[in-house]
Amino acid sequence: MDCEMCGKPAVAICKIEGVQMQVCGSCQRFGTILKQIVTQKPSQKTKVQAQVPKEEIVEQVRPDTSKILRTHREKLKLNQEQFAAKLQIRASTYNHYESGTTLPDIATARKLEHI
Template sequence: MECEICGKPVSETNPTRAKIEGSVMVVCKECAKLGTIQKAPPKPRFQQNKKGRKNTQPKRNYRNDEPTEELIENYNTTVRNAREAKNWSREDLGKKINERVSVINRIESGKMTPDPKLTKKLEKALNITLLENVNDVDLNQFINSSSGERTLGNIVKIKRK
């Protein structure tokens, strides 16, 4: 395991985690001085079952807060082209989805990304698809494909306190 800042080897059995500039990273002892060292996560507590025995597996709450759908890259041109294909003005589209014309202008110019609720309204009114499914990314494929030479320390200038 390597330090995420300088690339020096870090103990895999007892890595040092430090919060630096708001991000928690695995770092070496020298780079840990740049932030505050974080405590190790608490060990899982075991729940007792109905018979009073301890379960061998802790109760886990699996919850995925990450969105499974993402806005397409060229959403602004897609919205404009669909609106123009229906021969609607921006005012017409605004009336259909109960939004201001300025909102439509900002979306079509790419200055504003629509929230999920507005995206659904646009999809329904224009009969287009603006959201695409995001597949789970295997981080190991990125770790294995890198040459091992690029670290955060190679990219960022470190300010010493």
């Protein structure tokens, strides 16, 4: 709120020549003070609490994936090429998974779970 006479910050409401006005400290001498204006201090900022790090879920592929793939493929009575085609991966890649030389990545392992 600004003083209605000079524009400085108002500190009181005064009656000057029959009119109630919000005035500053230097202009309030021209009239009678009716009420002091209580200025609110800017609210304090809330303290930001440190966020507790969430536990990370670490996903790993089972080390016995090759045995599981082989038994499931044999149960379906398919050869490696047919099973790889069903999984929509290359036959050589599936051969590496089944022989145990490489482990599938998480996305491929999820695809393997559904079959």
